[in-house]
């Protein structure tokens with residue numbers, strides 16, 4: 001795969017100040033943030049060095065210029081494009097994996113609240129069940145508000161499956177791989193119909209003048225990809 | 226690997242004669258847990274594998290079956306113990322299993338054997354996590370781990386002993402559930418791991434894609450995964466002619482029989498979302514012969530039905546979907562359309578089959594079986610046949626079998642196996658497990 005060779009050649013260009021190339025390309029694609037775990041996977045697939053980026057607020061143009069300056073010997077725009085597409089595809093997959101987790105967390109109830117409800121005349125069974133339920137309620141409260149456990153991609157990275165001999169079937173080797181034909185249909189980003197036109201500013205697709213107008217008026221550049 | 230796996234035992238299950246030990250079967254899908262006592266036809270517990278809490282709330286977290294009873298679905302916050310199909314948060318999983326085993330099934334783990342159906346290629350670290358949960362936290366008496374493909378195969382073999390599948394003992398199981406889609410050749414009743422292929426797309430990705438499309442085009446539904454899952458299950462279908470459906474979906478007025486309206490739950494008048502024009506829904510795939518169950522969505526019972534377009538409900542918010550209905554499932558057949566560098570489901574099947582010996586290939590194509598909730602999409606089977614036929618050598622028979630209840634098919638296989646006589650001798654007891662763990666440790670250190 002082209003990606004691997006490309007990554008390998010990049011590795012030699014590892015920046016002396018420890019800035020990660022990947023972070024910068026991530027900025028160039030407009031993704032403000034890529035989770036650490038994804039970077040780890042990228043680094044194993046693309047063999048790219050991954051180190052924390054010291055310039056978390058680097059803006060797109062500066063990053064682009066910076067990369068230009070460092071990789072003068074390579075066709076930077078091609079590289080960027082190739083990796084950017086790869087990153088966008090992965091970021092997409094990540095979006096498709098997300099859950100509804102954005103919500104405010106409520107404080108854990110204090111013990112006092114519970115004991116108030118424990119009236120003496122309640123049966124023992126009820127009390128026991130009640131106790132179990134309160135225990136569970138509290139445990140869940142804690143679990144749900146806890147910082148995310150390690151993701152599957154973290155565990156995958158740790159498992160170091162690449163090191164296994166090539167005849168061993170693994171999670172990585174079971175991936176179906178790219179399609180045999182690169183043919184791709186495009187759908188209008190406004191109405192979903194087959195799209196023949198592309199927005200010159202943001203690359204979004206549309207099918208007709210009416211949809212183009214809606215696009216430029218209300219959503220041009222709202223989303224990437 | 227210290228785990229027993231299904232297979233070698235061969236065909237016959239004793240059908241439960243004189244089995245002393247109680248066994249429980251758990252298909253721990255990332256979307257839904259299916260759990261029940263071995264030997265039954267259906268799992269007693271079919272519950273979401275998550276905890277959830279209404280957005281407004283001071284309420285406590287709802288667990289598993291409690292989520293199904295929740296009447297405030299808007300912006301429901303969801304936490305799942307699985308990531309990309311694999312168990313990662315064992316503490317959270319423990320709470321859900323606790324609810325299933327103690328409250329719903331009312332079993333005593335120390336007197337029970339467990340048959341666990343776990344996705345293929347579970348990482349060693351996750352296997353360890355799972356084993357600890359089962360033996361240390363719950364203290365099950367013994368454990369047997371199986372994969373969904375061989376269990377589905379097992380079920381079909383028993384249900385239909387005269388089928389090609391049962392006679393050749395070979396099948397190609399397509400399992401498209403919540404997290405991913407696997408195509409697994411089963412050869413002589415054993416899943417051929419080296420040939421299994423996976424697409425990283427399943428029901429969850431479809432729901433999230435629908436959510437994105439709708440949010441971009443009409444109404445912001447980005448926080449509504451739970452509701453959009455229902456919209457998807459009630460309205461999406463696989464098109465057999467995308468170009469023609471696309472043109473119909475573009476029409477205005479009654480000619481556009483693809484457009485459907487869904488009344489969003491508001492927690493007041495509508496505790497559940499409902500399809501406003503249910504008679505219109507099947508028109509888009511009326512030429513298919515469908516199992517009846519697909520046409521009658523389950524949870525509409527006590528809800529007021531807006532049969533007539535003119536019936537208006539105060540403040541009811543409606544969602545209109547048109548071509549999203551078939552564009553979303555298109556994703557499974559052509560992930561490349563979305564810029565994803567993965568082959569579609571038909572090609573995935575071909576690759577899995579091609580990885581097996583030449584002589585097996587015609588047998589596999591003869592028994593392609595669809596399992597997992599996502600294969601319930603109307604038209605899934607027909608669309609797959611349409612895509613697959615040109616890719617399969619003309620001299621081979623191609624038969625795709627849809628199941629009436631694809632969500633519980635692996636569980637039923639597990640239920641059959643766990644009530645057979647071989648089961649006990651196949652599973653690992655707690656003592657043996659501990660011994661092996663020590664052995665593994667010693668090996669690592671020495």
Ligand SMILES: Nc1ncnc2c1ncn2[C@@H]1O[C@H](COP(=O)(O)OP(=O)(O)OP(=O)(O)O)[C@@H](O)[C@H]1O
Pocket residue numbers: 253254255256257258310344401402403404405427428429454457458459596597598599600601602603631632
């Ligand atoms: N009628 C339907 N139409 C479309 N999708 C459906 C339908 N019924 C269920 N589903 C989808 O099927 C998925 C659940 O299927 P299933 O229970 O087989 O998955 P799972 O075993 O929990 O997940 P996995 O095995 O991938 O971890 C959900 O994403 C659900 O939306």
Ligand SMILES: [Mg+2]
Pocket residue numbers: 254255373402403597
């Ligand atoms: Mg499953």
Ligand SMILES: [Zn+2]
Pocket residue numbers: 188189190191192193206207208211
């Ligand atoms: Zn358009």
Ligand SMILES: [Zn+2]
Pocket residue numbers: 199200201202203204215216219220221
């Ligand atoms: Zn634009």
